[in-house]
Amino acid sequence: MRHPLVMGNWKLNGNTHMVNELIAALRAELSTVEGCGVAIAPPEVYLSQAKHALSGSRIVLGAQNVDSNLSGAFTGEISADMLKDVGAKYIIIGHSERRTYHKESDELIAKKFGVLKAAGLTPVLCIGETDAENEAGQTQAVCAKQLDAVLSTLGAEAFQGAVIAYEPVWAIGTGKSATPAQAQAVHKFIRDHIAKQDAAVAEQVIIQYGGSVNAANAAELFTQPDIDGALVGGASLKADAFAVIVKAAAAAKA
Numbered sequence: 001m002r003h004p005l006v007m008g009n010w011k012l013n014g015n016t017h018m019v020n021e022l023i024a025a026l027r028a029e030l031s032t033v034e035g036c037g038v039a040i041a042p043p044e045v046y047l048s049q050a051k052h053a054l055s056g057s058r059i060v061l062g063a064q065n066v067d068s069n070l071s072g073a074f075t076g077e078i079s080a081d082m083l084k085d086v087g088a089k090y091i092i093i094g095h096s097e098r099r100t101y102h103k104e105s106d107e108l109i110a111k112k113f114g115v116l117k118a119a120g121l122t123p124v125l126c127i128g129e130t131d132a133e134n135e136a137g138q139t140q141a142v143c144a145k146q147l148d149a150v151l152s153t154l155g156a157e158a159f160q161g162a163v164i165a166y167e168p169v170w171a172i173g174t175g176k177s178a179t180p181a182q183a184q185a186v187h188k189f190i191r192d193h194i195a196k197q198d199a200a201v202a203e204q205v206i207i208q209y210g211g212s213v214n215a216a217n218a219a220e221l222f223t224q225p226d227i228d229g230a231l232v233g234g235a236s237l238k239a240d241a242f243a244v245i246v247k248a249a250a251a252a253k254a
């Protein structure tokens with residue numbers, strides 16, 4: 001039985017004051033919610049502060065990226081061990097913004113996946129097609145290629161305990177979410193693709209949807225059988241909206 005996971009990706013937003021205020025508000029909003037995992041990924045510079053602010057709560061700390069190297073002369077980078085050391089658990093890799101702005105390849109992202117697994121951390125692997133790829137009918141091919149980078153190097157067992165976030169690039173930050181039926185079709189394709197190698201692993205892997213999830217559309221998305229929560233950008237910066245999304249996931253999957 002899979003449990004949903006709703007994770008907030010704060011992206012490049014926040015400051016010392018905001019981290020404390022938003023976490024305090026989330027703690028108040030979510031203190032009684034059960035049946036849905038909750039995580040937040042603040043910017044790396046605020047991870048320790050966030051960990052302290054989350055102390056004793058059920059909200060888990062995540063991060064937005066990791067380097068593929070473990071240590072050494074890699075200026076500006078953060079290692080898996082460092083993330084673990086500060087208490088982060090769910091680590092986003094392969095986000096389309098990193099694929100686009102930092103030219104991250106499927107191969108590099110697969111390497112990061114392996115580094116996180118080796119450190120005992122949970123990869124949140126983002127995959128998804130662009131608008132042009134969607135228009136060209138290439139959604140499944142793009143998702144398969146992004147998954148295959150991990151499957152071919154680490155095997156299906158690497159997805160045991162891992163998280164996949166299907167985020168169509170055209171839906172990120174645009175206000176234009178995929179419809180529940182559109183997202184479900186891709187989520188089922190993703191699960192079936194992994195099941196070709198290992199049905200048990202495919203059955204347990206959490207597949208989040210991401211892309212303009214908000215308080216108004218979350219509940220309907222979560223009615224779909226293969227949508228196991230959400231990776232939330234903009235709406236994760238507002239405690240009330242994020243709490244509605246978490247509660248919708250808990251209710252839909254109860």
Ligand SMILES: O=C[C@H](O)COP(=O)(O)O
Binds near residue numbers: 167210211213
């Ligand atoms: O990681 C989160 C996604 O990029 C979705 O962002 P969004 O909810 O602002 O569309």
